[in-house]
Amino acid sequence: MNDPAERKIQSEIHGLNALRHIERICEFGDRFVGTEGDQKTLNYVRDHYEKLGLKIELTNIRVPTYEERSIELVLTDTGTELKAISPYFTEACPDGIEGELVYIGEGRENDYDGIAVGGKIVVLNEASTGWDWFWLGPFSKRAATHGAVGLIIIHPFPWPNRMSMEAGNFDIRHRFVDQQVPSVCISALDGLTVMHHIGQGKTNTYLKIDSEIHDVDSVILSGVIEGSQWPEERIALIGHRDSPIPPAANDNGSGIGCQLEMARVLSGFRPKRSVEFICSTAEEGSAPGAWHFVQAHKERLPKMNALINLDMLGTGGRLNLAEQGQWHDTEPIEFAPWLLEKLENVADELGYYVGRIVAETTSEETRFHEAGVPSAWLYKWDDYYYHSEHDTPEKIDPNSLKAVIDIVAIAIWRLANEEPGS
Numbered sequence: 001m002n003d004p005a006e007r008k009i010q011s012e013i014h015g016l017n018a019l020r021h022i023e024r025i026c027e028f029g030d031r032f033v034g035t036e037g038d039q040k041t042l043n044y045v046r047d048h049y050e051k052l053g054l055k056i057e058l059t060n061i062r063v064p065t066y067e068e069r070s071i072e073l074v075l076t077d078t079g080t081e082l083k084a085i086s087p088y089f090t091e092a093c094p095d096g097i098e099g100e101l102v103y104i105g106e107g108r109e110n111d112y113d114g115i116a117v118g119g120k121i122v123v124l125n126e127a128s129t130g131w132d133w134f135w136l137g138p139f140s141k142r143a144a145t146h147g148a149v150g151l152i153i154i155h156p157f158p159w160p161n162r163m164s165m166e167a168g169n170f171d172i173r174h175r176f177v178d179q180q181v182p183s184v185c186i187s188a189l190d191g192l193t194v195m196h197h198i199g200q201g202k203t204n205t206y207l208k209i210d211s212e213i214h215d216v217d218s219v220i221l222s223g224v225i226e227g228s229q230w231p232e233e234r235i236a237l238i239g240h241r242d243s244p245i246p247p248a249a250n251d252n253g254s255g256i257g258c259q260l261e262m263a264r265v266l267s268g269f270r271p272k273r274s275v276e277f278i279c280s281t282a283e284e285g286s287a288p289g290a291w292h293f294v295q296a297h298k299e300r301l302p303k304m305n306a307l308i309n310l311d312m313l314g315t316g317g318r319l320n321l322a323e324q325g326q327w328h329d330t331e332p333i334e335f336a337p338w339l340l341e342k343l344e345n346v347a348d349e350l351g352y353y354v355g356r357i358v359a360e361t362t363s364e365e366t367r368f369h370e371a372g373v374p375s376a377w378l379y380k381w382d383d384y385y386y387h388s389e390h391d392t393p394e395k396i397d398p399n400s401l402k403a404v405i406d407i408v409a410i411a412i413w414r415l416a417n418e419e420p421g422s
Helices: 004-012 014-025 036-052 128-136 138-143 188-199 249-266 289-294 337-350 365-370 398-417
Strands: 055-075 095-101 122-125 150-154 183-186 205-224 231-239 273-280 304-310 322-326 354-360 376-379
Touching: 004 249, 004 398, 014 036, 014 249, 014 398, 036 055, 036 205, 036 249, 036 273, 055 183, 055 188, 055 289, 095 150, 095 188, 095 231, 122 188, 138 150, 138 322, 150 188, 150 205, 183 337, 188 249, 205 249, 231 249, 231 365, 231 398, 249 273, 249 304, 249 398, 273 289, 289 365, 304 337, 304 365, 304 398, 322 337, 337 376, 337 398, 365 376
Parallel strands: 095 122, 122 150, 150 183, 231 273, 231 304, 304 376, 322 354
Antiparallel strands: 055 205, 095 205, 205 273, 322 376
16 A cells, blocks of 8 residues: 555544444434434534535435334233334234234244144244344234234344344335234243243233334435545445444444544545445335435436445454345345455455355345445444344444444545546
8 A cells, every 4th residue: 555645544544433433323322214313313423524524415215114112021821021122113002912822933834834823922933044034024924814913033142133024125115014913022031931831831921012103204414525526426435324223333333433434534635536425314124215315316326436335344253245135026136346356455455354245135235236336335244232232332343443444445535536447
């Protein structure tokens, strides 16, 4: 790395600054789209970008949101109360439902063979199936089709996990299933209690979910460093500020913290192309916020030369690039090889390692990829505290944040200054 500007950029990046942003963002509470925490985070990022002299652009969006007010889950034969989390966009039952528990394994279609579940609450075990359980809509719809009145899913970890009642489709028009039952997730430890009760024939259960689904208005914020030579061309960085459950330090406080620190450093330089920092929301689920952003800016996307997504970077194992993404309603999504190689080469030059993986589902970058923008997703997939209340700032490694920011900042600087056709 012989470029004096690149050496100066790397020397000024500090992982602790990114961590301090994460800690502050986590104080805002629930950041699901449309919440007070979502707005506070938006204001926080905007204030920083304005102080840095970035040009502010706002994109209004209107999307569904989910608010969980309270949940009660009681094994009524013994009065045992269990801690549960509802998947977002689950059906509410504010008056409560009562039913007998029945265990049906993984909840696939053949698991219902010969089992009467009409009027009952079915229990599913996630342990053998992995993260495909995130998209709970099809499982809930299957339970409803067989006559069940509720669903309990046992997470394989000692804490409950927040999933989604979406269908798991990339096509935004088919985001939700057309039938479902009230559903909750419990921990593996509470799952043992449930299974013990079922084994003893103590199956009577009460479930109450007080929640609401409604449409909300929110904003996707862009902070732009205007280019000196080709300002109409942009190199973009995106990170979502919304969260599934607070405090959400890694998902995705880490992406926003990295973005803010990168903006602080790069704002002191003048690239030839514009650099756009996109603070998005409504990523949780099938990324409808990014979909709306793309629809709103179709006319200028051909001038977006590249986009890099920062999502879940502060804890877990190795840093990875998604070279392919898979959704069950589309062909495999192949991300731009040249952009992946660019990031890998920068990492190698700086003495860092970046691997590649095939992602089970993808994130906001795919909405841009679909619109023709070369895109990449840099992240760590193996966060065991994912979508749980244990995703806290003290688990974030600021040294990992420094590595991510170094790699992406240098890659962005080079992309923003390359001669056309190079």
